[in-house]
Amino acid sequence: xxxxxxxxxxxxxxxxxxxxxxxxxxxxxxxxxxxxxxxxxxxxxxxxxxxxxxxxxxxxxxxxxxxxxxxxxxxxxxxxxxxxxxxxxxxxxxxxxxxxxxxxxxxxxxxxxxxxxxxxxxxxxxxxxxxxxxxxxxxxxxxxxxxxxxxxxxxxxxxxxxxxxxxxxxxxxxxxxxxxxxxxxxxxxxxxxxxxxxxxxxxxxxxxxx
Amino acid sequence: xxxxxxxxxxxxxxxxxxxxxxxxxxxxxxxxxxxxxxxxxxxxxxxxxxxxxxxxxxxxxxxxxxxxxxxxxxxxxxxxxxxxxxxxxxxxxxxxxxxxxxxxxxxxxxxxxxxxxxxxxxxxxxxxxxxxxxxxxxxxxxxxxxxxxxxxxxxxxxxxxxxxxxxxxxxxxxxxxxxxxxxxxxxxxxxxxxxxxxxxxxxxxxxxxxxxxxxxxxxxxxxxxxxxxxxxxxxxxxxxxxxxxxxxxxxxxxxxxxxxxxxxxxxxxxxxxxxxxxxxxxxxxxxxxxxxxxxxxxxxxxxxxxxxxxxxxxxxxxxxxxxxxxxxxxxxxxxxxxxxxxxxxxxxxxxxxxxxxxxxxxxxxxxxxxxxxxxxxxxxxxxxxxxxxxxxxxxxxxxxxxxxxxxxxxxxxxxxxxxxxxxxxxxxxxxxxxxxxxxxxxxxxxxxxxxxxxxxxxxxxxxxxxx
Ligand code: SF4
Numbered sequence: 001x002x003x004x005x006x007x008x009x010x011x012x013x014x015x016x017x018x019x020x021x022x023x024x025x026x027x028x029x030x031x032x033x034x035x036x037x038x039x040x041x042x043x044x045x046x047x048x049x050x051x052x053x054x055x056x057x058x059x060x061x062x063x064x065x066x067x068x069x070x071x072x073x074x075x076x077x078x079x080x081x082x083x084x085x086x087x088x089x090x091x092x093x094x095x096x097x098x099x100x101x102x103x104x105x106x107x108x109x110x111x112x113x114x115x116x117x118x119x120x121x122x123x124x125x126x127x128x129x130x131x132x133x134x135x136x137x138x139x140x141x142x143x144x145x146x147x148x149x150x151x152x153x154x155x156x157x158x159x160x161x162x163x164x165x166x167x168x169x170x171x172x173x174x175x176x177x178x179x180x181x182x183x184x185x186x187x188x189x190x191x192x193x194x195x196x197x198x199x200x201x202x203x204x205x206x207x208x209x210x
Numbered sequence: 211x212x213x214x215x216x217x218x219x220x221x222x223x224x225x226x227x228x229x230x231x232x233x234x235x236x237x238x239x240x241x242x243x244x245x246x247x248x249x250x251x252x253x254x255x256x257x258x259x260x261x262x263x264x265x266x267x268x269x270x271x272x273x274x275x276x277x278x279x280x281x282x283x284x285x286x287x288x289x290x291x292x293x294x295x296x297x298x299x300x301x302x303x304x305x306x307x308x309x310x311x312x313x314x315x316x317x318x319x320x321x322x323x324x325x326x327x328x329x330x331x332x333x334x335x336x337x338x339x340x341x342x343x344x345x346x347x348x349x350x351x352x353x354x355x356x357x358x359x360x361x362x363x364x365x366x367x368x369x370x371x372x373x374x375x376x377x378x379x380x381x382x383x384x385x386x387x388x389x390x391x392x393x394x395x396x397x398x399x400x401x402x403x404x405x406x407x408x409x410x411x412x413x414x415x416x417x418x419x420x421x422x423x424x425x426x427x428x429x430x431x432x433x434x435x436x437x438x439x440x441x442x443x444x445x446x447x448x449x450x451x452x453x454x455x456x457x458x459x460x461x462x463x464x465x466x467x468x469x470x471x472x473x474x475x476x477x478x479x480x481x482x483x484x485x486x487x488x489x490x491x492x493x494x495x496x497x498x499x500x501x502x503x504x505x506x507x508x509x510x511x512x513x514x515x516x517x518x519x520x521x522x523x524x525x526x527x528x529x530x531x532x533x534x535x536x537x538x539x540x541x542x543x544x545x546x547x548x549x550x551x552x553x554x555x556x557x558x559x560x561x562x563x564x565x566x567x568x569x570x571x572x573x574x575x576x577x578x579x580x581x582x583x584x585x586x587x588x589x590x591x592x593x594x595x596x597x598x599x600x601x602x603x604x605x606x607x608x609x610x611x612x613x614x615x616x617x618x619x620x621x622x623x624x625x626x627x628x629x630x631x632x633x634x635x636x637x638x639x640x641x642x643x644x645x646x647x648x649x650x651x652x653x654x655x656x657x658x659x660x661x662x663x664x665x666x667x668x669x670x671x672x673x674x675x676x677x
Contacts, residue, residue, distance in 0.1 A: 178358070179260070
């Protein structure tokens with residue numbers, strides 16, 4: 001599906017700088033039981049709510065400026081574990097459009113971009129700086145992400161550089177449909193299949209059913 | 211021709227073209243579907259007026275949310291009904307073979323792929339589930355994907371992927387008594403960590419790997435994702451070929467001869483260069499068990515819970531303190547003897563027939579400790595039938611284990627199989643994350659043998675003492 005192009009994102013940045021935040025933590029399994037679960041409400045549910053479902057006032061997304069966070073500042077290996085794309089969906093439904101981390105897990109990284117969520121690589125020192133800035137900023141102290149410039153502007157005016165491969169940034173900015181792009185190669189795929197049927201005939205013909 | 215790795219050979223044989231952005235367009239031989247990650251993919255496909263490109267190469271099952279009640283029916287676990295019905299409807303509408311709840315071929319997607327001969331050496335297998343890497347045990351590229359990529363494979367029978375870098379992980383030495391494939395891979399996680407494989411295809415080699423039976427190789431490759439690797443594989447050999455022979459969807463006759471001749475070319479050339487090489491000696495390793503909340507938090511069963519006071523790095527120390535706090539442990543105490551509430555034998559890591567045989571051999575003539583709940587959940591309906599034919603179900607039942615129907619169960623606790631809050635579980639699955647088996651559940655990962663040892667001892671126990 002064609003997505004809305006990625007615009008300049010501006011808003012509070014929520015600091016959650018732990019390493020190895022896994023997708024089970026981002027969206028717990030109970031929210032995967034239905035095709036129509038409220039994933040935005042389920043984001044980080046085990047940290048956000050207590051056993052009775054009440055908000056945990058200490059958790060960052062329950063604190064005033066960060067309730068409307070558009071940006072997440074995370075630690076290394078963000079999104080590891082389960083392949084559940086609901087992790088990316090939950091972030092997006094909550095309103096997060098960009099996650100900054102020193103490193104991402106492979107499947108989450110792919111899932112993020114496929115949902116218009118910017119997963120931006122930022123060195124640990126810059127994350128630390130942004131986290132400190134976010135903790136001291138007042139509620140109107142907004143961060144601004146400029147994807148074309150690869151810069152995160154902190155409330156104190158400082159610009160922090162981040163990294164995104166050019167093709168991913170371009171696709172986000174255009175709102176590309178990945179499937180449509182691949183279907184442009186339909187003829188080549190058909191040619192591949194025809195040739196492969198000669199080289200590995202057991203792949204497309206099932207022995208016992210042939 | 212330049213020397214090539216096993217991974218490189220399979221990748222190249224599936225590369226349709228390279229894209230301008232440096233990624234490759236890869237053909238998918240087998241696309242496997244499960245009920246919790248496919249519904250939205252079919253919705254997207256239909257919304258955009260597209261159709262399934264190769265339904266004949268696509269197979270579906272129901273495993274994650276299904277009830278594992280011994281006499282289950284569609285009425286069991288009503289909470290899962292919506293996704294079960296959607297899977298059936300979507301498979302039916304798009305002409306996809308589905309092995310549903312009532313089908314004899316039903317089971318955990320990564321167990322039935324190899325079992326049915328859908329996964330074969332040299333194939334590219336995609337599935338909306340991170341443990342698709344299991345397929346690597348047969349020398350296949352098993353690629354776990356998200357739901358958008360499921361939709362992409364449905365629509366095109368291809369994936370667009372950056373070519374992973376290559377990592378060779380060599381296991382030297384002969385494993386000691388009581389040390390299984392699960393212990394080997396946990397040991398390696400303890401040594402190398404959960405991010406070492408990011409962006410890499412891992413090839414497992416070395417004497418300790420070569421000696422493993424095929425089902426044990428599936429266990430090793432299953433946990434490739436735990437290293438952060440998207441896929442891992444082991445070169446096929448005679449044992450692999452024998453394993454695939456006569457599987458329901460495996461080739462026969464002339465096609466079989468052609469296939470096996472091709473499979474014998476699937477090995478890493480002697481001169482091939484990997485981007486990264488790692489090795490470890492497994493001869494001294496004890497049976498392993500995790501103590502913390504990531505898979506790298508692992509020790510030998512004869513060791514003590516680590517002490518954060520000995521860790522110099524502040525952030526690392528705080529992480530260790532948090533994990534020890536969550537798990538309710540005392541630093542410096544031996545892990546052996548820690549009381550256990552639940553034992554779970556199951557999952558795509560360790561619920562094949564050979565796993566259940568090892569477990570039953572130790573359970574035979576023993577009793578599950580009073581007050582402890584112990585479950586055995588076969589990886590597939592076929593594993594269940596075969597285990598019953600061999601009388602394993604009776605051994606488990608006599609020992610006080612629940613003998614359940616096939617599914618993911620307490621590995622992901624998305625159905626009604628949940629570890630109570632605060633309870634301690636020894637599990638043969640692959641993830642010990644906070645809350646994974648239910649809110650505030652505490653998970654210790656181990657082999658099936660170690661799980662039985664814990665069940666009959668009522669506490670974490672060294673299986674070598676029971677043998
Ligand atoms: S058994 Fe666990 S890891 Fe395997 S497919 Fe099921 S939920 Fe995933």
